[in-house]
Amino acid sequence: MSRDDQFDESFLQRLEYLYLVSQKMANRRLRANRDSEIAGSGMEFADHREYSPGDDFRNIDWKLYARTEKLFLKLFEEEQDLYIYFLLDCSRSMHLGESSKWWYAKRVVAALSYIGLSNLDRVGIIPFADKPLGRFPPTRGRNQIFRVFEFLENLEPGEATGLEPSLRTFVSQTNRKGMAVVLSDFFDPDGYRDALDQLRYHKFDPVVIQVYDRRELDPSVTGDIELVDAETGDTQTMTVTPRLIRQYRERFEAFSDKLEAYCKKHQMLSFRTPVQEAFDDLILRVFRAGGFVD
Amino acid sequence: MQFIGASLQTVLIVAGLAAAVITAFYLLKLRRRRVEVPFHGLWAEVLADQRSERDLWRRLRRLLSWLIQIALIALLGFALLDPRPPGEAIEGRHVLLLIDRSASMGATDVTGETTRFEAARRRARDVLETIGADDRVMLATFDRQVSPKTTFVSDPSLVSEPLSQLAVTDTGTDYQALADFIGDTLRGRSEPHAIVFSDGAGAPTDGDPLASLPDGISLHHFDVGADGGNAAITAFNARRYPSNKLDYELYAEVRSTFEQPVEVDLQLIADGREVDTKRLELPPGGEVRRFFPSQAVSGTRLEAHLEVVTADAIDGSPRDNRAFAVLPEVESPQILLVTDGNLYLEGALLLNPNTDIETVAPDDWRPELADGADIVIFDGTSPPAPESVDALYLAPTGDTSPWTIRGETEAPVIDSIDRNHPLMRWVHFRDLNIGVASRIIPGPADRAVVSGPAGPLLVARERDNRQLAALAFDPAASDLPLRVAFPMLMFNVVDWMALGDARYEAPRETGETWSVRLDDPTASEASVSPPDGDDYTTPLTDRIAYVRGLDTGFYSLATPNVQHDLAANLGDVREVDITPHKLGPDVSDDDDTSVLFERRKYWQWALILAGLLMALEWWSYHRRWTV
Numbered sequence: 001m002s003r004d005d006q007f008d009e010s011f012l013q014r015l016e017y018l019y020l021v022s023q024k025m026a027n028r029r030l031r032a033n034r035d036s037e038i039a040g041s042g043m044e045f046a047d048h049r050e051y052s053p054g055d056d057f058r059n060i061d062w063k064l065y066a067r068t069e070k071l072f073l074k075l076f077e078e079e080q081d082l083y084i085y086f087l088l089d090c091s092r093s094m095h096l097g098e099s100s101k102w103w104y105a106k107r108v109v110a111a112l113s114y115i116g117l118s119n120l121d122r123v124g125i126i127p128f129a130d131k132p133l134g135r136f137p138p139t140r141g142r143n144q145i146f147r148v149f150e151f152l153e154n155l156e157p158g159e160a161t162g163l164e165p166s167l168r169t170f171v172s173q174t175n176r177k178g179m180a181v182v183l184s185d186f187f188d189p190d191g192y193r194d195a196l197d198q199l200r201y202h203k204f205d206p207v208v209i210q211v212y213d214r215r216e217l218d219p220s221v222t223g224d225i226e227l228v229d230a231e232t233g234d235t236q237t238m239t240v241t242p243r244l245i246r247q248y249r250e251r252f253e254a255f256s257d258k259l260e261a262y263c264k265k266h267q268m269l270s271f272r273t274p275v276q277e278a279f280d281d282l283i284l285r286v287f288r289a290g291g292f293v294d
Numbered sequence: 295m296q297f298i299g300a301s302l303q304t305v306l307i308v309a310g311l312a313a314a315v316i317t318a319f320y321l322l323k324l325r326r327r328r329v330e331v332p333f334h335g336l337w338a339e340v341l342a343d344q345r346s347e348r349d350l351w352r353r354l355r356r357l358l359s360w361l362i363q364i365a366l367i368a369l370l371g372f373a374l375l376d377p378r379p380p381g382e383a384i385e386g387r388h389v390l391l392l393i394d395r396s397a398s399m400g401a402t403d404v405t406g407e408t409t410r411f412e413a414a415r416r417r418a419r420d421v422l423e424t425i426g427a428d429d430r431v432m433l434a435t436f437d438r439q440v441s442p443k444t445t446f447v448s449d450p451s452l453v454s455e456p457l458s459q460l461a462v463t464d465t466g467t468d469y470q471a472l473a474d475f476i477g478d479t480l481r482g483r484s485e486p487h488a489i490v491f492s493d494g495a496g497a498p499t500d501g502d503p504l505a506s507l508p509d510g511i512s513l514h515h516f517d518v519g520a521d522g523g524n525a526a527i528t529a530f531n532a533r534r535y536p537s538n539k540l541d542y543e544l545y546a547e548v549r550s551t552f553e554q555p556v557e558v559d560l561q562l563i564a565d566g567r568e569v570d571t572k573r574l575e576l577p578p579g580g581e582v583r584r585f586f587p588s589q590a591v592s593g594t595r596l597e598a599h600l601e602v603v604t605a606d607a608i609d610g611s612p613r614d615n616r617a618f619a620v621l622p623e624v625e626s627p628q629i630l631l632v633t634d635g636n637l638y639l640e641g642a643l644l645l646n647p648n649t650d651i652e653t654v655a656p657d658d659w660r661p662e663l664a665d666g667a668d669i670v671i672f673d674g675t676s677p678p679a680p681e682s683v684d685a686l687y688l689a690p691t692g693d694t695s696p697w698t699i700r701g702e703t704e705a706p707v708i709d710s711i712d713r714n715h716p717l718m719r720w721v722h723f724r725d726l727n728i729g730v731a732s733r734i735i736p737g738p739a740d741r742a743v744v745s746g747p748a749g750p751l752l753v754a755r756e757r758d759n760r761q762l763a764a765l766a767f768d769p770a771a772s773d774l775p776l777r778v779a780f781p782m783l784m785f786n787v788v789d790w791m792a793l794g795d796a797r798y799e800a801p802r803e804t805g806e807t808w809s810v811r812l813d814d815p816t817a818s819e820a821s822v823s824p825p826d827g828d829d830y831t832t833p834l835t836d837r838i839a840y841v842r843g844l845d846t847g848f849y850s851l852a853t854p855n856v857q858h859d860l861a862a863n864l865g866d867v868r869e870v871d872i873t874p875h876k877l878g879p880d881v882s883d884d885d886d887t888s889v890l891f892e893r894r895k896y897w898q899w900a901l902i903l904a905g906l907l908m909a910l911e912w913w914s915y916h917r918r919w920t921v
Binding site for chain 2: 092093185216227229234238251
C-alpha cells in the first residue's frame with residue numbers, strides 16, 4: 001500500500017471492525033462508567049436516555065413524556081462529551097529513513113480518532129515538533145473522519161523534538177480537559193518527564209504511545225562511521241561493532257522501560273509499539289487496557 | 295643474500311611509490327560513512343562507557359591495516375628481487391651432462407630402478423631441475439666414443455627430450471675420449487661443470503684420464519651401481535667343417551667375476567630352437583673355454599644364453615649373458631665337367647656331397663653352356679675360359695687355353711709346394727709320379743702352387759673376381775688318382791672357386807665400424823636391420839656398406855639382389871667386470887646432494903606470505919576490524 005492511500009477503503013473497513021470490537025468491549029462495562037467526572041450544568045442538549053431509578057428527575061424531558069408516556073432524561077453536552085486530544089510528534093526523528101514511524105503514528109491517530117468519533121467523543125489533533133504545528137479542532141461525529149484523514153495527510157514534518165515546550169503550549173491553549181494521547185518516539189534531549197507532567201498537572205488524562213522502529217536497533221552498517229543526529233545535526237565518529245549494537249539495544253530497552261515505569265508510577269496508560277506490529281494489534285491492546293472503550 | 299631479479303634501485307623506487315600511494319589512500323580513507331540516526335543521545339551514552347578502552351585499539355586498528363599493505367608491498371618487492379643464498383653460484387654456468395651408456399650400465403644391481411642407466415638418467419633429470427635462467431646445459435653420451443646429443447642450450451626442456459630417448463648399448467667405455475671431450479667442450483667457458491653419470495666400470499687403473507682436466511673445470515661424478523659378481527659370455531663362434539659343410543662346431547668362452555666358484559648353464563639355440571644345454575663350472579674370477587663339436591643341427595642363426603644356477607650368486611648384468619654367431623648358408627655349386635669320360639675325375643667330384651655335376655663332351659662344348667654353372671672343369675680340352683665363370687684346366691694345351699704353354703716336360707718332379715694356398719689344404723704330393731706335364735708359363739696374375747724345376751705344375755689365377763686353376767698334367771698320366779690327395783684336391787678346387795671361405799663368418803664386435811661387402815652392382819644403398827628393429831639405410835661405397843653396431847645380436851644387410859647376415863657380440867670384455875669405480879680427482883664431497891645445484895627460491899615463499907597477508911587483510915576488512 002502506498003503512502004498516498006493509507007486511508008483507503010480497506011483501512012476504513014479495518015477501522016469499522018475495530019469500532020465493533022470496541023463496542024463489544026464497551027457493552028461489558030456498566031454504562032455509569034461513562035459519566036464524566038466533570039460535574040456541571042451543561043446547557044447544550046445532546047441526547048436522551050431512559051430514566052433509571054436514582055437519576056436526577058430534574059432532567060426528565062416532560063415534553064417527550066407527554067408524547068411517549070415514557071420517562072427520558074435529557075443529556076447535556078458537558079456531561080457526555082469526552083475530549084480526546086492526539087498529540088502527534090512530527091519531528092525529524094519520526095521521519096527518518098522510510099518515515100515508518102511517522103506513517104504508523106498517523107494511522108494510529110486515524111484509527112483512534114475513528115473510534116472516538118464513532119463514540120461521539122470530540123477528537124482533536126495537535127501535531128508538534130519543537131512547538132505545536134497546527135491544530136485540528138475538536139470535532140464530533142463519525143462523518144468527520146474524512147476531515148481527519150485529510151488533515152493527517154497534509155501534515156508537514158517538523159524539525160527537532162521539543163516535548164516540554166510543545167505540551168506546555170498545548171495545555172495553556174486548551175481549556176477543555178480530556179484525554180491526551182501522546183504519540184512519539186520520545187527521543188527528546190530534554191527528556192519527557194517535564195512534558196508529561198504538564199499534562200498531569202493540568203488535569204489531562206495522558207496516554208503514552210511510544211513508537212519505534214526495530215531496524216533502528218539493528219543497524220546494517222558496521223565499521224567506522226560518522227553518526228549524525230537527524231534533528232540536531234550533532235555528529236559522533238564511532239566504529240560500529242556487533243558488541244556495540246548489542247549495547248545500544250540494551251540502552252534503548254532501558255530507556256523505554258524507564259518511560260514505561262514513569263507512566264505506571266503516575267497511573268498513565270502507556271504502550272510501546274514497533275512499527276512492524278500491525279496497528280490493529282496496538283488498537284486492540286489499547287482496548288484491552290481499557291482505553292477508548294469506556 | 296644476493297639478488298638476481300630486478301635491480302635493487304628499481305624495486306626500491308617502485309616499492310616506495312606504491313607505499314606512498316597506499317599511505318595517501320589511508321589518509322583519505324579517514325572520511326567515514328555518514329549514518330543518520332533519530333537520536334544519537336543513546337549512542338553517546340553507549341560510547342561514553344567504551345571510550346577509554348577503544349581509543350588505543352581504534353588507532354592500532356587503522357595502523358594495522360596500513361601495516362599489512364606496506365608489508366605486502368615489501369614482500370612483492372622482495373620477490374621481484376629474486377633473492378638467493380649468498381653461497382649459491384648462479385651466474386652463467388656451463389653444465390655438461392655426460393651419461394655413460396656402455397654395457398656395464400645395463401647392470402641391474404640398483405635399488406628402485408631397473409638398471410644403472412635408468413638410475414643415471416633419473417639423476418640427470420634431477421640436475422636439470424636446478425638449471426637456472428643464466429645457465430647453459432649440454433647433453434652427451436659416452437661409451438666407445440662420445441656422442442653429443444644437444445648443443446649448449448638455456449632451456450632445460452630441450453635436453454629432457456633427448457635424455458628420455460637414450461638407451462644403453464653393448465659397447466665398452468673409452469675414458470680417455472671422455473676426458474678429451476670434456477676438455478675440448480668446456481675449455482674457455484664460464485663456470486664450467488662436467489657432471490658424469492657413470493659406474494666407472496672398466497676405468498684404467500694406471501692413471502685416470504679424468505683426474506687431470508684443464509684448470510677451472512669442475513668435475514662431478516654421480517656413481518651408480520654396487521659391487522657384485524657377474525658372469526658373461528665373452529666369445530662365441532661357429533664354423534663349418536671343411537669336409538662337411540653341413541656340420542659345424544661351436545666355440546664359447548665364459549668369464550666370471552664372482553669371488554666364489556659358480557655354476558652356469560650355457561644354452562645353445564639354433565634358429566630359435568634350443569638344441570643343447572651345457573653345465574659349466576666357473577672358477578672365482580676366472581674363465582672357461584669350450585669347443586662343442588659336431589652339432590650337426592641345421593640352422594644359420596646361433597645363440598648362446600648363459601644363466602647362473604648357483605643359489606647365492608646374483609648375476610649383476612644379464613645383458614652380457616647372450617652371444618650370437620652366424621653360419622653362412624651352404625650352397626651346392628654347379629659344376630660343368632667337359633670331358634669325354636673320366637671315372638677318376640667324376641668319382642673324386644662325386645665324393646663331395648655338396649656339388650651338382652653336369653657332364654658335356656668336348657665336341658659339344660659351347661660357352662653358353664657355362665651359364666648357370668659355378669665351375670667348369672676342362673678335362674683334356676682347352677677352350678678359352680668362359681666369361682665370369684671359374685674354371686679348372688686339366689693338362690691344358692694349345693693356344694686357346696688361358697695359359698701360355700711352351701712344350702712339355704717328361705717325368706717332372708716337384709720341388710716346391712705353396713702350403714698356404716687353399717688348393718693345398720690337406721693335399722700331399724709326396725713322391726707323386728707324373729708321366730708328362732705341360733710347361734706352363736705363368737702370367738702376372740698367376741700363382742705357382744706346385745712347382746718343379748721345369749716350371750709350375752699347379753697354377754692358380756685370381757683376377758677380375760674369377761678364379762682359374764690349371765693342373766699341368768693329366769691326372770690319368772700320374773698316380774694322383776690313386777691317392778687321397780686327388781679327391782682332396784677336387785674338394786679344395788670347389789671350395790676355393792665356388793664356396794670361398796664359407797666355413798666361417800666371424801662375429802663382429804660392438805662399438806666398431808664394420809665394412810660389409812654386398813656384391814650387388816646395381817645397388818647404391820643397403821637396408822640395415824639391427825637387433826632393436828629400427829631399420830635404416832646406409833650408402834654403399836664400392837659395394838661396401840659401413841655399419842657401426844652398438845648392440846649385440848643379429849644384423850641383416852640387404853640390397854635388392856644380395857643379403858648378408860652377421861652377428862655382433864660384446865666388443866670390450868672389460869665391461870664384464872661391473873665393479874664401480876670413482877672417476878676424477880679424489881674429492882671429499884661424497885655427498886651427492888652437494889653436486890645438485892639446489893635452488894632456494896625465496897621469492898616463492900615471499901609470494902606465499904603475501905597471499906596469506908592478503909587473505910588476512912580481506913578477512914579483517916569484512917570483519918570490520920580495520921575499516
